[in-house]
Amino acid sequence: MAHTALLVDDDQMTLLFLEQALHPTGVQALPTSDGQQAIEVLQEYTPIILFLDMLLPKVSGLEVLDFVLQNPHLNNMYIAVISAHDHFPSSIQLDRADAYFVKPLRLRDIRDVTQKAIDRHSR
Numbered sequence: 001m002a003h004t005a006l007l008v009d010d011d012q013m014t015l016l017f018l019e020q021a022l023h024p025t026g027v028q029a030l031p032t033s034d035g036q037q038a039i040e041v042l043q044e045y046t047p048i049i050l051f052l053d054m055l056l057p058k059v060s061g062l063e064v065l066d067f068v069l070q071n072p073h074l075n076n077m078y079i080a081v082i083s084a085h086d087h088f089p090s091s092i093q094l095d096r097a098d099a100y101f102v103k104p105l106r107l108r109d110i111r112d113v114t115q116k117a118i119d120r121h122s123r
Contacts, residue, residue: 003118004045007031008038008064009053009082014103018051021110027118035059039067042074049078049117051110054085069096078117 005027007018012033019029030047032038036058038050050068054061061081068074080099099113 003027003121004047005029005049005051005114005117006038006041006045006047007051008033008035008056008061009051010034010056011053014053014082014105017105018110021105021107022114025111025114025118027114033057035061035064038064042067042071046073047077048121049080049114051080051082054081054083065096076120078113078120080113 003026005018005022007015007029009015009018010033015031015033019031022029027048030041030045032041035056038052039059052061052064056064065079068077068079078099079097080101081097082101082103082105084103086102098116101109
């Protein structure tokens with residue numbers, strides 16, 4: 001089965017950028033535009049990486065992280081938090097994240113963390 005990445009952002013341009021960045025890595029993108037959709041996907045799939053915006057409609061990024069923390073099948077998933085703001089509030093949920101990115105995103109950063117997720121999953 002191909003590796004998958006869950007992309008969660010309400011900005012369509014960010015989703016498109018992430019999808020295009022992932023394409024050469026061979027990781028299949030699962031784009032969603034709100035936190036509720038993200039939780040629904042995580043109930044069915046176990047992606048190797050989650051790209052998660054914090055400010056989302058319906059369900060916040062922190063609530064999505066709560067869901068991840070409460071589900072052991074997601075323990076090995078690499079978490080990359082993305083935000084338009086460079087100040088992240090300290091929280092137990094955010095401490096679980098493996099990487100933090102402030103928009104605008106850089107192609108190399110996305111590919112680097114995706115490779116780290118592939119490596120983690122391969123162990």
